Amino acid sequence: MKSKKSIIEDAVSTLQLEAQAILGLIENINDDFVKIIDLIIASEGRVIVTGIGKSAIIAQKIVATFNSTGTPAIFMHAADAVHGDLGMIQKNDVVICISKSGNTPEIKVLTPLLKQAGNVMIGMVGQSNSDLALQADFILNTSVTKEACPHNLAPTTSTTAQLAMGDALAIALLNARNFNEEDFARYHPGGALGKKLYLKAGDIALKNEKPSIHPSASVKDVIIEISQNRLGAVVVIEGNVILGIITDGDIRRMLEKHSNLADIKASDLMNPNPKKVDREVLAMNALDMIKDNNITQLLVTDNGTYFGMIHFHDLLQEGII
Incomplete structure (x- = not known):
C-alpha cells in the first residue's frame, strides 16, 4: 500500500494539473466565444449538447446548468443520435458537440448529418x-497538455476543461440575458436554494398558530396561550393594534422576581417594542433580523397589523439556515 505522503502527493498533483488546464483555457476565450x-x-431554438463516453456525462451537466440559468437545452447522446434521437433537433436549435479527440467513430458519423x-x-x-x-462552424478549444491519469489515458484533466468551458458559457449567457435572482428562484422552486430566493415571512407565518392575548389577561392565561400555540411567545394585542410581545423567557424572569402573581397582567410583562417584519419580506432576510437581534421569535405584519409569528425553528425546518 502507498504511503500517506505518496497519496497526498498524487491528490495534489491531480488538482494542480487540472487547475493549470483550466487557467490555460483563458487564452481560448476569443472572438469565436x-x-x-x-x-x-439570438437563437429562437434550444441548445442541443451531445457527446460520447465521459464527454456525454459532461454534456449532461452542461445541459443542467444551462437550463437552470435561463438557456433552454437538451442532452442528446451521440450514439443514440444516429438511431433516431436526431429527431429531437429542430431547425433553429444550436448544437454543441463535445469530444476530446474529435475523431471518435460516433462523432465522425454524426457531424455530417448535423451539417x-x-x-x-x-x-x-x-x-x-x-x-x-474541421466540420464545426465555431470551435471552443479545450485542449490540455496531459491527463492527470499517470498513464495519460483516463479522461480527467480533459473532462475538467470541458466542464469549466461549459460553466464559462453558462455564466456568460446568464449575464447576457440579465438573468437575476427572481429568475433563478422561478427555475429552482424546490430545496433550500429556491426557498432562500422566494419563500416569504408571511408564507411561514401562515403555517403557524396566531397567539394573541388582551393586555388585561392574567399570568395564567398568558402561560396557557403560550403553551397551546407552541411558539414560545404570545402577542399582546388590543383591537387590531400590536402592543407588545411576551416570551417564555419573560415569564421565567417574572417568576424569579415575584411571588404574588394575582395583580400582574399581560401589559406588565410585555416587551412594548417587539421586532416586526412585513409578510412580503423574504424569509432569509427575516432570519438575518432574528440573528442580528439575538431573538427567537419575530412578529409578521400586514400593513402594520398583526399577521402572525415565525420562530427560529421554522426557518431551520424550511432549510433556510
Missing part, C-alpha cells in the same frame, strides 16, 4: 485538426 454567445442569445440539417454546430474539442474541428 463571443460569437457563440451572441448566436445562442446536412443546417444547424449551427459548435465543436468543444481538444484537437484543432480533428474531424469535429
